[in-house]
Amino acid sequence: MTDPIVPRVVFSRCLGFDACRYNGQAIHDSVIESIVPFVEPITVCPEVAIGLGIPRKPIRLVEEDGRLLLLQPETGRDVTAEMENFTAAFLDGLTDVDGFLLKYRSPSCGLSQVRVYNSRAPSAGHRKGAGAFGERVMARFGPLAVEDEGRLQNFDIRQHFLTKLFALARFRTAVASGKTVELVVFHTRSKFLLMAYNQTAMRRLGRIVANAERLPLEEVVSAYRHGLHAALARPPRRTSAINVLQHGFGYVSDRLTSDEKAFFLRTLERYRDRRVPLSVPTSLVRSWIVRFGVDYLRDQVYFEPFPEELVSVLDSGKGRSAD
Numbered sequence: 001m002t003d004p005i006v007p008r009v010v011f012s013r014c015l016g017f018d019a020c021r022y023n024g025q026a027i028h029d030s031v032i033e034s035i036v037p038f039v040e041p042i043t044v045c046p047e048v049a050i051g052l053g054i055p056r057k058p059i060r061l062v063e064e065d066g067r068l069l070l071l072q073p074e075t076g077r078d079v080t081a082e083m084e085n086f087t088a089a090f091l092d093g094l095t096d097v098d099g100f101l102l103k104y105r106s107p108s109c110g111l112s113q114v115r116v117y118n119s120r121a122p123s124a125g126h127r128k129g130a131g132a133f134g135e136r137v138m139a140r141f142g143p144l145a146v147e148d149e150g151r152l153q154n155f156d157i158r159q160h161f162l163t164k165l166f167a168l169a170r171f172r173t174a175v176a177s178g179k180t181v182e183l184v185v186f187h188t189r190s191k192f193l194l195m196a197y198n199q200t201a202m203r204r205l206g207r208i209v210a211n212a213e214r215l216p217l218e219e220v221v222s223a224y225r226h227g228l229h230a231a232l233a234r235p236p237r238r239t240s241a242i243n244v245l246q247h248g249f250g251y252v253s254d255r256l257t258s259d260e261k262a263f264f265l266r267t268l269e270r271y272r273d274r275r276v277p278l279s280v281p282t283s284l285v286r287s288w289i290v291r292f293g294v295d296y297l298r299d300q301v302y303f304e305p306f307p308e309e310l311v312s313v314l315d316s317g318k319g320r321s322a323d
Helices: 030-038 080-092 132-141 155-176 180-190 191-197 199-210 218-229 238-249 258-272 279-292 310-312
Strands: 008-012 040-044 061-062 065-072 101-102 114-115 125-129 147-150
Touching: 008 030, 030 310, 061 101, 065 080, 080 258, 101 132, 101 191, 114 238, 125 191, 132 147, 155 180, 155 218, 180 199, 191 199, 191 238, 199 258, 238 258, 238 279, 258 279
Parallel strands: 008 040, 008 101, 061 114, 101 147
Antiparallel strands: 061 065, 114 125
């Protein structure tokens, strides 16, 4: 299945787009570089945007009297208001975006693991939090595909991020058509994907798109969007993936030999025991979809949730987390 969907993604500009870090450098990351050709990038460097320059003295977050301040210790400059104003204006101007990829641990763009100091003293203690810009992104766009480049080193997080990103882009495209039929097509093609993430949500979304109450399309879209965000909030469990593959297997099993059936079931058990990646049993089902020309399965985005060219990046096995 070839999907001509192009997600719109906001990137921290220093992630290979421009040498705009505080030290005048850029970050070159192989995962980011692999993703960029398949999306429409929108870049931002909040620190440069508020006039801090390149290179510049580092800034830090300081918690003082219950308020978070963004300070430049070496100059004594307080840029809290400038950052708040820029962030509000920039986020207000965003339309039709599907996700964000921001700089890990940055006091402006970081989404987590950012040092928040408890005083202005050079030796002050700190806790972990979000950056001044990143925190507002999460508050306003948290249900979208939002990550930082540090966390994308984890296999499962990368898989979830890209699956969610392209799913949201497909949904946006369907909604932009203004046609109920396109929403129905989106849901139909996404059934296996939604089944893998949350079967209860899949059934609920099916009822929404069926629209037995004959609600206006705008209300249906709003309810579906809310339900879709909830369904994709967390990565699918291993047992859910097995259930989906067994479901797909049921469409072709009567055309397979007993040896092929036994081999597939053994492969599923090996996946269950974490001895092979999910791509192995999934590839078996995909081969049968092609072999037998099963149109319904061929159209399911679950079997190719994002461009195949990105699979080589994902399938390195690095940083796999247990589920």
